[in-house]
Amino acid sequence: MVLSTFSYRRHHARTHRSLNRLGSSARAPQLRKRAVPFVANSSSRVRAICMGMCLHQDITEEGKKAKLRSSKIEQDLCEHARTEMNVVKILMLGAAESGKSTLIKQIKIIHSHGFSKQELISFKPAVLDNLLTSMKFVLRGMGMLRINLANKKNKMHARSILSCSQCFGDDQELLPFVAHAFCALWSDQGVRAAAARGYEFELNDSALYFFENMNRIIAPKYVPTETDVLRVRVRTCGIVETQFQLNEIIFRRTSLILLMNKTDLFQEKILHSGRHLRFYLSSYKGADGDVDAAAHHITAMFSSCNSSADKPVYHHFTTATDTANIQDVLHMVIDQIIKENLAAVQLL
């Protein structure tokens, strides 16, 4: 969003420069003399030249066209600036799979009428593909964990899933042999045992959700629900990479909000998995099973990276798949931004 604004400006600035060149070569000498004293900056220069042109009787056809194009650009820039004043720009930075896209989908659900049926349908191939990818991952994980299929007959289903590159046809309906294999494999105790230990082979966080909702998802004419859309993973790393090129001045003038996402999974891990934080961070001295202490320890590690004392980084604990939670957090974030803006103009 931000980049397109820049390119828009750059393009128009270029056009302005060429128009100015054209304007100066097209004008009569006495006009140039009258126009120049009014020049204060590049945009007032264009305006001064245009006004000068209006007064001149012997204006050429080329000059008239240039004047028209110039005032149209001027008008466009004003209009663009006016709309931009109401645009809130968000730069979302985070590791892969940290929940950036999920948060953006929640903003659409909360502030922009959610997803139309057509939009929901457009996620169907991604949901089916997530199911296929997750099943492949579990089958490969079984090899790593040395877990066998409970039913030997499921070997052929495992083979057909592992060799399948696309699980739906041109009509976007799941291929019948894939549906059959999914059902057989998800009924296999070996597959379930491996899926339950998914954290040992980095199984996608939403894989279990898709397996548990498999009967609904593999049914003919399936249409994804909003929850399915929040759970589906579509890769978007490219956007983040381009946004990194932005000038750091933008950061100096921007509210920095630290979202500690996936608190549901964090809590589950700290409370029930036996994978205590001290195993991974020797700096953690809190008790095992203390979710608050563990969460605040990690937050403090992030906050300590902030070197500017006058620019605090506010943090929130979020679960991006939970609409109510995100709604509350967005309220707090917006309040915070308004307060910062008021403080900046010294009203607080």
Ligand SMILES: Nc1nc2c(ncn2[C@@H]2O[C@H](COP(=O)(O)OP(=O)(O)OP(=O)(O)O)[C@@H](O)[C@H]2O)c(=O)[nH]1
């Ligand atoms: N349980 C749980 N799952 C989450 C949460 N946030 C995101 N997810 C899931 O994590 C997966 C990855 O989320 P995305 O929003 O696609 O992550 P991303 O940061 O956009 O990832 P990239 O585009 O690869 O950089 C999806 O399956 C989400 O449904 C959360 O707070 N809790």
Ligand SMILES: [Mg+2]
């Ligand atoms: Mg993404």
